[in-house]
Amino acid sequence: MATNILMPALSPTMEEGKLARWLVKEGDKVKSGDILAEIETDKATMEFEAVDEGRIGKILVPEGSEGVKVNAPIAVLLGDDEKPGEVDISAAMKNIGEAVKAEVPKKTEAPVKAEAPQTKIETPKAEATPTAPKAPSAPSHDSDRIFASPLARRIAAQKGIDLAALSGTGPRGRIVKSDVEAAKPGAKPAAAAAPKGEATGAGMAVAPLPDARLFYKAGEYEEIPHDSMRKAIAKRLTSAKALIPHYYLTIDCNLTALMATRAALNDAAGKNAAYKLSVNDFVVKASAMALMKHPDVNASWTETAILRHKHADVGIAVAIPSGLITPIVFAAETKGLAQISNEVKDLATRAKDKKLKPNEYEGGGFSVSNLGMFGIKSFTSIINPPQSCIIAVGAGEERAIVVNGKIEIATMMTVTMSCDHRVVDGATGAKFLQTLKRFIEEPASMLL
Secondary structure: OOEEEOOOOOOOOEEEEEEEEEEEOOOEEEOOOOOOEEEEEOOOOOEEEEEOOOEEEEEOOOEEEEEEEEEEEEEEEOOOOOHHHHHHHHHHHHHHHHOOOOOOOOOOOOOOOOOOOOOOOOOOOOOOOOOOOOOOOOOOOOHOOOOEOOOHHHHHHHHHOOOOOOOOOOOHHOOOOHHHHHHHOOOOOOOOOOOOOEEEEEEEEEOOOOOOOHHOOOOOOOOOOOHHHHHHHHHHHHHHHHOOOOEEEEEEEEHHHHHHHHHHHHHHHHHOOOOOOOHHHHHHHHHHHHHHHEEEEEEEEOOOOOOEOOOOEEEEEEOOOOOEEEEEOOOOOOOHHHHHHHHHHHHHHHOOOOOOOOHHHOOOOEEEEEOOOOOOOOOOOOOOOOOEEEEEEEEOOEEEEEEEOEEEEEEEEEEEEEEEOOOHHHHHHHHHHHHHHHHOOOOHHHHH
C-alpha cells in the first residue's frame, strides 16, 4: 500500500524547514533507518531517516525547496509489490502547493499602499486576502472549516464536544478519534487567538507594523529575503519580548583576581595546552555554581507550575553568519573550567557549521550572552524561553573605583541580568547576582 512520507518535526519548535538535499531517487528501495534526505531547520542541518521499508515511488518536493511545512507530504513510498503506474500519485500531491513556498522569492516592487499579511490557511473554500489592514475579528468556528475525520465528528456530536476547542494530533493538525475521546464533554473553544503576525499580551492584540517599503523609494535599497533562521529569530524574540514580563538588574564585578587566576592557569598549561581559558569560561562556571545556590532562578514558567531544574544547564549565545544560536553546556556545575572551555569551543564551531542537534541548543535553564570582546560596556538581552533569566556580560575595562576611601584602578566588568518576573522576584534576582559577583571576584570560592 502506498504511503506518504511526511516532512518530519526535527525539534519541538519546528514548524517548517528546507529540504536541502535528497539522498535517494525515485525507484530506490529503502528500509527502516536508511537516510532519505537532509533537512535544514532554522538552526541546523539534520539527516532524515526512513521509518518503513519500500520503494520511492514519487518525490513530491524537490531538493532546495524552502518553507516546507511539518507533516506536508514530501514523497510517496510504495510497497514492494507496487509499481508507480499502479498508484494514484496525484492524490498524494493534493495541496502540496500550499505546503511548499517558492524556492526563490519573487522580487517585490515597492507597494503603493499597505497590504494585510497574506497568510494562507488550508480550508475547503479559498478566501480572498484583503488589500488593506482591517481590525481583527473573532475566528469562525464553523464545523465545515475544521479538519476532522468523519468518525471524530460523529463522536464529538454524541459527546457534545465543540471541535473548535480541540487541537488535532493527526496529519497537518487533523482532529482524529483519539483527540475527541480524550476531550471532556461540553468542551468549548478557547479565547480567540490574535491573527497570525500579531502579538498578544494582557488580552490586547497589537496591530502589525506597516511595511517598511512604504517609506522608501524603489531602487534606493537592496532587498535581502529572510532565510529560515532570521524568520525564526524574529518570531521567537518578538513573542518573548511581548509575552514575558522582563525586568533588569545590573551589577559591577572586579576582575582583578579572576584575571590573575586565568593567567596563572593558562601559563601552567604551557604552549601546547589542552585548554586555553577565557573570561567567559569563568562566567559560565560562576553562573552554574550560583544557580545551584539559588534554585528559584534556575527555573522555567508553565501555566500550571514552575519547573525547578536539578542541574545548571547554561546556554552560551554564539553569533553565526545567519543569526544567533545558544548551545548548552549541560550540568555545568559538575564540570571544571578546562572541560567547560573545550566544550564551549566545540559547540561554537559546530554551531557555525550548522552541525548541532536540537537537543544541544533547545531547553536549558539559563543563558550567558557576552559582547565584551567587541568593547561593549553594558547591554540588555531578551530572555530565551523556556528559560527565565539571561545575563548580558560587558567588557572588562580599567576603571577608577573607591576602596576604603581611596581611589584605585581596577579591571571592572558590568553584568546585567534580564529576569522573568513571573518566576524570579526582584530580591531573588538580586541575591543571585550577589552570589555570582562573589564567585567571579573570588574564583577560588568556586572550589568550596
